[in-house]
Amino acid sequence: MKDILDTPVKMPAHETIYRALREKILFGELVPGQAVTIQGLVNELAVSMTPVREAIRTLTAEGALELQGNRRVCVPIIGERRFSELGFARLSIEPELAKRAALNMTPDDIEDLMRIDVELNKAIDSGDIHGYMKQNWLFHFTLYGHADSKVLQPLAESLWLRYGPLSRIVSGQYGTRNLVDLHDEALSALRDSDNAGVGDAIRGDIQQGLDIVRESQCW
Amino acid sequence: MKDILDTPVKMPAHETIYRALREKILFGELVPGQAVTIQGLVNELAVSMTPVREAIRTLTAEGALELQGNRRVCVPIIGERRFSELGFARLSIEPELAKRAALNMTPDDIEDLMRIDVELNKAIDSGDIHGYMKQNWLFHFTLYGHADSKVLQPLAESLWLRYGPLSRIVSGQYGTRNLVDLHDEALSALRDSDNAGVGDAIRGDIQQGLDIVRESQCW
DNA sequence: CAATCCAATATTTGATCAAATTATTTTTCA
DNA sequence: TGAAAAATAATTTGATCAAATATTGGATTG
Numbered sequence A, B: 001m002k003d004i005l006d007t008p009v010k011m012p013a014h015e016t017i018y019r020a021l022r023e024k025i026l027f028g029e030l031v032p033g034q035a036v037t038i039q040g041l042v043n044e045l046a047v048s049m050t051p052v053r054e055a056i057r058t059l060t061a062e063g064a065l066e067l068q069g070n071r072r073v074c075v076p077i078i079g080e081r082r083f084s085e086l087g088f089a090r091l092s093i094e095p096e097l098a099k100r101a102a103l104n105m106t107p108d109d110i111e112d113l114m115r116i117d118v119e120l121n122k123a124i125d126s127g128d129i130h131g132y133m134k135q136n137w138l139f140h141f142t143l144y145g146h147a148d149s150k151v152l153q154p155l156a157e158s159l160w161l162r163y164g165p166l167s168r169i170v171s172g173q174y175g176t177r178n179l180v181d182l183h184d185e186a187l188s189a190l191r192d193s194d195n196a197g198v199g200d201a202i203r204g205d206i207q208q209g210l211d212i213v214r215e216s217q218c219w
Numbered sequence C: 001c002a003a004t005c006c007a008a009t010a011t012t013t014g015a016t017c018a019a020a021t022t023a024t025t026t027t028t029c030a
Numbered sequence D: 001t002g003a004a005a006a007a008t009a010a011t012t013t014g015a016t017c018a019a020a021t022a023t024t025g026g027a028t029t030g
Helices: A013-026 A038-045 A049-061 A080-102 A107-125 A129-145 A152-174 A183-191 A195-216 B013-026 B038-045 B049-061 B080-102 B107-125 B129-145 B152-174 B183-191 B195-216
Strands: A066-068 A072-074 B066-068 B072-074
Touching: A013 A038, A013 A049, A013 A152, A038 A049, A049 B049, A080 A129, A080 A152, A080 A183, A080 A195, A080 B080, A080 B152, A107 A129, A107 A183, A129 A152, A152 A195, A152 B080, A152 B152, A183 A195, B013 B038, B013 B049, B013 B152, B038 B049, B080 B129, B080 B152, B080 B183, B080 B195, B107 B129, B107 B183, B129 B152, B152 B195, B183 B195
Parallel strands: none
Antiparallel strands: A066 A072, B066 B072
16 A cells, blocks of 8 residues: 655656756746757766657657757757747646636635745845745746646646747846736735736736747747 | 758757657656656667757756656646636737738738648547647737747747647547637738738637636546 | 575666767868 | 858767666466
8 A cells, every 4th residue: 555655756867867957947047049968967967868858859759858869858949939939838738727726726725826926026136036936936936736637737847948038138138127917906816815816817917928038039 | 051942851850859849748658747857868868868858957947847856857747726827828928920921921821821721620620639730820820920930939839838738638538529710810810911800710710729728637 | 373594686886989069170262 | 451251170969889787477396
């Protein structure tokens, strides 16, 4: 019989490597165009090739990395065309995910989200770009997590992996001062159990972010 | 300097393995719940572990395979909940993809699609389920291919990888006799350069398929 | 029924080979 | 002779394999 405490204390190396790389991409530590070499990671992380290869394969399948013809991989460069697709997909998936999440959330869950929003605003006020990136991600995905979705959530994660580096560039250019979001509207709708309203707030939040990136013309 | 003929004659082993497995899942040769072991593939395909691991990682990231807690992998079992998500995502992505594809298609491209539709109908008439699965996939994805989409198309492929096994089960239960589609409507809209109409036809086609699977209650 | 052992399987490593990039040298032509 | 192009060598990187290690699930046994 399985124990209730089902926490696997030991994580496979490929999983560890995957998470480390993923974080770097998601929060913009790796810039678009930057090469990611297997051997480089082998040396940097003191592990063997196979788990590194697996981590890279996973990230590549998720769109976070891209195979260049010559069997090299790099962080993809997003042009206007792909940005448009990314925006369409995010607007199609994430509001629905938020709506489905709202359906399942308890007052405690909402408080968790409020705490994250507080941290987020602190990061904005202090100009901490990495903190902003992280808390913003955390806000969206602790929300989405409550949808208990095995299909839509991975899709959203894949889209954020591609959006992250772009967003990081824009934040780096303009700082965090004039960043705004519709998280308060989302939280307010959550408290009112207005599920559709949560979806609408998230849609607005995404649209706002997309507009900022589009205006910055970083391609 | 590089030659104009840049055709890589040799494909990496992990790519070959990936494609073979992918086909089997896509066209229902592997049924939901079926286990996929690394060693099994090593013996079956007479290759080494590393490329097999990579192929499995890629398919897992695409949702075509699923990690069971105990580091085993199997073809995922789709329940009602996930089916609903799958349907929502397909309806959100694929009509848009079709619309964008229509924008770029020449009369020759449309003829290619008509030829595929002829083959598809032959497969239906002869009760060839595998042929039906393959030609139906081919119809949708040669269409989608013209959208030249690096974001939406991979999403659609990922969704089909999960939809395939389900669709195969239903076809196996009821045969190909009463299968219908809206491909003629799509082709007709294509000939009229009615891009939105192409999207609508594909939406209808997908909805029809979803309804059939839902009615069959295969969970 | 629980603890322990065993077989099957997954994970990781280090080594080897092949391909691609970069650096260097040689050749060619004005 | 000098500069650009071509060829070649050296280095880096990727792909594959086979062996060693670790984990899991089930059988065995007390």
